[in-house]
Amino acid sequence: MQCDEFRRNFNQLRNDKASVSLPVQLQEHLRYCKTCQEYTTFLYAIEEEFSKLEPEIPSEELLTTLRAIGNESVSPVKVFYTKKEILRFVLRLPLIVSMLLTVLLGGNAAVLAQFVLVTAATASMIINSLKPYYFQNTCPPNLTT
Amino acid sequence: MNKKKEFDNIVDTFAGNIFNHAFRMLGSREDAEEATQDVFIKIHRGLNGFRGEAKVSTWIWKITANVCISYLNKRKRNNVYVPLDDEKTIVVDSAGMQSPEELFIYDENRTGVIALMSKLDPVVASVITLFYIDEKSYKEISNILELPMGTVATHLHRGRENLKQLMQNKKE
Numbered sequence: 494m495q496c497d498e499f500r501r502n503f504n505q506l507r508n509d510k511a512s513v514s515l516p517v518q519l520q521e522h523l524r525y526c527k528t529c530q531e532y533t534t535f536l537y538a539i540e541e542e543f544s545k546l547e548p549e550i551p552s553e554e555l556l557t558t559l560r561a562i563g564n565e566s567v568s569p570v571k572v573f574y575t576k577k578e579i580l581r582f583v584l585r586l587p588l589i590v591s592m593l594l595t596v597l598l599g600g601n602a603a604v605l606a607q608f609v610l611v612t613a614a615t616a617s618m619i620i621n622s623l624k625p626y627y628f629q630n631t632c633p634p635n636l637t638t
Numbered sequence: 639m640n641k642k643k644e645f646d647n648i649v650d651t652f653a654g655n656i657f658n659h660a661f662r663m664l665g666s667r668e669d670a671e672e673a674t675q676d677v678f679i680k681i682h683r684g685l686n687g688f689r690g691e692a693k694v695s696t697w698i699w700k701i702t703a704n705v706c707i708s709y710l711n712k713r714k715r716n717n718v719y720v721p722l723d724d725e726k727t728i729v730v731d732s733a734g735m736q737s738p739e740e741l742f743i744y745d746e747n748r749t750g751v752i753a754l755m756s757k758l759d760p761v762v763a764s765v766i767t768l769f770y771i772d773e774k775s776y777k778e779i780s781n782i783l784e785l786p787m788g789t790v791a792t793h794l795h796r797g798r799e800n801l802k803q804l805m806q807n808k809k810e
Contacts (some may be wrong), residue, residue: 504795508776520678533800545771552659556673559653559678563645594693 495521499529507536549550641685648698649674650801656702662771663706665756665762677705692781699782703764712762718807754804765793766801770794 499522506515515523524527551559591608656677660670680701688697755763761783768774768782780787 504791506795508791535800539751539798539801546662546752546771548654549658549661549667549670551653551674552671555657555674556649556653558675559649560646562675562682563642563677593791628720 494518495530496522496526499523499526500532503529503536507540526592585616614629645682645685648694649678650791652668652698653678656698659767659772660706660709662767663757664709665752669709673709677702680705683705692708694779696729696778698786699768699772699778700784703768703782706767707760707764710763714760751801751805754801757804758800761795762797765790767799769794 499519502519503515506519514520523533588609591612592605595605595608653674653703657670657674660673660677661667661774664670664673676699681698684697688694692700755766758766764783765779774782776787776790779785779790783790785793
């Protein structure tokens with residue numbers, strides 16, 4: 494038996510979640526093949542790692558929010574915003590405000606375009622300067638609060 | 639059964655499983671909460687239109703898997719690094735471990751297999767999570783992700799191989 498064939502058969506057994514012992518033919522191959530021994534050990538270790546994980550329980554706050562969705566008679570709105578989403582919205586505000594002002598003050602298309610360009614450039618600068626702090630937490634785990 | 643009661647039943651039955659799946663896929667509690675809420679909003683919106691062609695549970699899992707995959711895709715597109723909650727919590731005793739493969743998993747950085755999952759392709763990560771965490775069968779995964787059984791098998795195989803490779807790279 495070749496290693497490829499062994500792996501295919503072995504994977505099939507694991508995929509079927511068969512708890513039966515390995516067929517004799519597979520056992521024979523495994524006895525002499527170091528590569529496949531390592532491979533099977535790895536798979537057993539992965540399975541064990543996954544089986545050890547305790548299920549994560551949702552918080553009461555989240556459950557309350559989810560139940561509230563069911564109380565909405567029309568289309569539900571999202572109420573549980575994360576810090577990241579709020580930040581994204583806040584960063585877009587200058588752009589929206591400048592567009593509104595331009596329209597309200599009766600500005601023409603050229604003025605509007607200028608406002609959009611300037612605001613977009615400013616917003617992008619702010620986003621880039623904040624990125625390391627808000628979007629890419631690079632602190633080592635033991636330093637995070 | 640009215641829609642409100644039906645929805646409450648779904649929350650009671652599936653909230654834990656959906657949150658757990660999202661947490662394992664996304665690796666952070668904050669993102670998992672956000673994704674879980676998105677899933678339930680989609681369920682609420684789609685409840686009236688659900689024609690019962692598939693089992694309710696399959697439909698719910700389908701929404702869950704798609705929401706989590708789209709979160710991971712969005713994260714990859716924006717190149718966002720999210721510190722995984724599990725990076726801190728996977729603490730294992732390496733005593734008694736014998737093979738180098740086992741030691742890869744329980745290395746000195748205490749970063750387990752879950753932390754490495756975030757480096758996989760989102761669909762592959764979804765197959766692995768559905769198979770190992772949610773204990774779905776091949777057929778169920780195939781229905782949930784709308785993939786042929788052969789593709790599910792290939793993704794599972796590729797996922798394991800990639801995890802092995804990632805662990806080896808980490809060790810080197």
